[in-house]
Amino acid sequence: MRTCRRPFRAVLADKLLAKADVGIEIERLGDSASADELIYQQNAALPLTPASNLKLVTTSATLDKLGSGFKFRTLLASTIRI
DSSP: OOSOHHHHHHHHTSGGGTTOOOOEEEEEOOSSGGGOEEEEEESTTSOOOOSOHHHHHHHHHHHHHHOTTOOOOOOOOOSSOO
């Protein structure tokens, strides 16, 4: 796992999240599943209730249209070394 845990832990330690259960997993996607790199995770396998019912509808529609194998690519940019 990369050495960028501190920024994520700082966000998750915020007083606004003090009473919340949070699960997170961040991966750098490679050209194949075996090339993916785990960047950070905390409680990633913990079963949690979605924050809103709309997420269930959105997830269902997305799975129907894109399939379970689809991966979004998100760019994380920083002006400081992580």
